Amino acid sequence: MHNDAILSVKNLEKQFGPGCSTCHNESTRKLEKNYCPQCGTVYACRNISFNLFPGEILGIVGESGSGKSTLMQCLYFDEAATSGELILNNQEFQEENVLELSSQQKRYIRNYHFGMVYQNPLKGLKMDFSAMGNIAEKLIAAGGRNVAEMESIGKTLLEKVHIPLFRMKEEPKRFSGGMQQRVQIAKALSNNPPILFLDEVTTGLDLSVQASVLDLIKTIQRELGISMIVVSHDLAVIRMLADRTLVMLNGEIIEEGLTDQILEDPQNPYTQQLVYSLL
C-alpha cells in the first residue's frame, strides 16, 4: 500500500461466469473486449490497481459496460471480487486484505468506514421510512442508540443537503429525484465515513438539478474533507468534481492522471474521443 493512501486496490478482478479452457489458457488481458467469445464469461474488472488519498475526489469515467459500477460494488462489498486486494489505511485492519474478511466484518466496515450513494435511490433508501427514519437506520447500524442525539444529527444533515425540516417525517417516495439523491447523500454521511462512494448520482436528473447536486457534493467534500470515489459515464461530471481521474474501457484502466492533465492532454485514443466530445 502507498504510505499516504487511505485506500489501496491491487489487481482487482471480477468475472461473471466460470470461464472455459479458451479464456483460462489465454490471458484475459489479451481479450479484445471484456468477454470470452467462446463461453461468454464477462471479465468486468481486469487487473484494477489504484490508490485513494485523504481528502481527494477520485473520478472513474468510462462508457456503459466498461466496469465502473462493478468495480464500485466490489469495493463496497455489494459484489464479491473474484480476486485482488483492498487495503484500508486504518489501524484496525493494518495491511489486511479486507476483501477476504467475513461478511460480519465487511458489514462493520460499511457501517463505520464507508458511505454509498447509488444511481438508483431505491437501492440506497427505504422508501417506506421517512427521510429522518432513513438516517436513523444508518445511525443505528453504526451503533447509535440515543434517539434525541440521532434526531439532532439527522436534522443537521438534512439541513446540510437542503431538505426542509418540515418534510423530514415524509417518505422519500414523495420526493423529487433530486431530493431523493440529497437524502441518500445525508444518509451516506450520517456515520461520518472517511470514504464516500458515489455511483452515477446525477444520471437521469434535470440539468439544473444535476448542477445543484454536484455543487452540494463539492461543498460537502470541502467542509468535511472526506475522500470520495465518483463514478460517471459523463466526463463533464468528472471535470466538475474530480481531482484525479481513472479512465476505464472494457474492464481495464486505460489512462489515469490529474483530471486537468487528462482533459488538456489525453493520451489514449479512447480518452481523446471522450475529451473531444466535450468541446
Ligand SMILES: Nc1ncnc2c1ncn2[C@@H]1O[C@H](COP(=O)(O)OP(=O)(O)OP(=O)(O)O)[C@@H](O)[C@H]1O
Ligand atoms: N450480474 C451480472 N452478471 C453478468 N454480467 C454482468 C453482471 N453485472 C454486470 N455485468 C457485466 O459486466 C460488465 C460491466 O458492467 P458495469 O455495470 O460494471 O458497467 P458500467 O461501466 O458501470 O456501465 P453502466 O453505467 O451502464 O452500468 C458489463 O458487460 C455487464 O454486462
